[in-house]
Amino acid sequence: MPAPKVWVTGLTVGAIAAVTVLAVQADKGPHPTATGARPSASASPGVSPAPSKSAEPAAVPDASGTGRRIVYALGQKRVWLVDASEATRRTFAVWPGTVSPDAGTYAVSSRTMATTGSDGVQIENIIYFAAKSGISIAFSNAVDGSSPPPAAGKQTGGVRMRAADGAALWTFGETGTSVVVVK
Secondary structure: OHHHHHHHHHHHHHHHHHHHHHHHHHHHOOOOOOOOOOOOOOOOOOOOOOOOOOOOOOOOOOOOOOOOEEEEEOOOOEEEEEOOOOOEEEEEEOEOOOOOOOOEEEEOOEEEEEEEOOOOOEEEEEEEEEEEOOEEEEEEEEOOOOOOOOOOOOOOOEEEOOHHHHHHHHHHOOOOOEEEEEO
16 A cells, blocks of 8 residues: 555655746746837927838848858947847847947857846846947847937946847847847
């Protein structure tokens, strides 16, 4: 009769382990965001319009390096995720902060899953790659899907994007990944 108790205990331990693994996997999955309509720039002058999506993705800028990299074009306000075979895996528009990095090649220096941005907004998928004038510059997305304009006179180095783009960048941009900034 002792065998059933051992079997039941082992089953319980196995079930707890399985639930723990599933919980960890769920925590690493996509994070839901708010889905309300964004006001247009004309409806509210203090709100940045959403980056536009073009039918034809823009080509990776010339002189943006080679190999697996993240390319950030300051003038286009756009990011490309380029794999080792030079194929663009994803491109998307971004909302830059008030402090932009200089053109050049950087590397992802650290990553933080979630925190509060310098503008007080909850952000996630934070990928740090540069600093300028004492301001850290990082890619991120707002948890609630918003991208308010930076407060007047405040210096921010956050480069915001839509939540789905932030999740894709988080997966692609491991520590050490090259980040090429072009004008």
